[in-house]
Amino acid sequence: MPKDSNGKRRETTDVERVEVLKLYAEGCTYRKIQAQTGVSKSDVSKIIKRYKETGSLNKVPRPGRPRIIDERAMRRLDRITNNNPYATLAEITADSRLNCAPKTVARALHVLDYHLRVYNVGLWTMDYSAKEYNRGKNVVEDIRNYGL
The missing domain is CATH 1.20.5 (Single alpha-helices involved in coiled-coils or other helix-helix interfaces)
Incomplete structure (x- = not known):
């Protein structure tokens, strides 16, 4: 994997993958491609192998648990909170019709820059x-x- 300015590993960009394939099509070796693009030799081989197998340069989706609150639910939470700015977290969770805990809704609201929602009414x-x-x-x- 290429490294960013801090020296940490990062994913290859679409441009880098296209450049790797162009150089491979021209007949360059993996080491020459590595030297010209900055992409490691193992990543060069993986990019070429994936292109040969699938015919695509797109990244394969990674496995993992699907998100409980997707983009559509985030828009719904934003709309509910804008319509009733004084709603408590319990009211927002109930109005959203999401099957999740109020703490999950609180995390989503935090991403939307809504902070300090009350967890329990009347506390x-x-x-x-x-x-x-x-x-x-x-x-x-x-x-x-x-x-x-």
Whole structure:
């Protein structure tokens, strides 16, 4: 594989693969092709072999788990969030009709640059905050009363 500017490996581009095939058709050896293009000798042989077998230069799709939220679902999430900017994560998940966890929807919304969605409705309501505030006030009063 060719290397990028940081010295890390990267995939060959379409242009590089076409150039490899042109040089091979002209009768160049794998080593000459490597020297002219910067593509390793093993990659040159793989490109030529794939072209002979399939007649195509396209990359073969890699195996892996298919995405739960595809492009269409991402557009739907974007539309739902734009229509109701104050919707909670639970509401967005229910409205999207996706069969996935709210955390998966949260990751998708993060990719769409929507951040800080509430996971549970009513967790930090005014009533809950007031109870916490009063409990803290009571602790402070107890400390003052006992001289701690």
